[in-house]
Amino acid sequence: MKVCSTCNRESQDYVEFRCPKCGKTRIVRCENCRKTAKPYKCEECGFEGP
Numbered sequence: 001m002k003v004c005s006t007c008n009r010e011s012q013d014y015v016e017f018r019c020p021k022c023g024k025t026r027i028v029r030c031e032n033c034r035k036t037a038k039p040y041k042c043e044e045c046g047f048e049g050p
């Protein structure tokens with residue numbers, strides 16, 4: 001289980017990747033946020049993306 005970076009809910013179905021801009025933080029996105037294309041934000045550099 002991981003906490004989704006966007007909705008802060010725990011999810012078993014998620015993707016995890018590094019911030020495409022700074023590469024420092026790991027972004028976790030649950031299936032639901034992926035499907036609905038919710039934006040995420042990097043804590044480190046403030047990058048926002050789908």
Ligand SMILES: [Zn+2]
Pocket residue numbers: 004005006007008009029030031032033
């Ligand atoms: Zn989510």
Ligand SMILES: [Zn+2]
Pocket residue numbers: 019020021022023024025042043044045046047
């Ligand atoms: Zn970043």
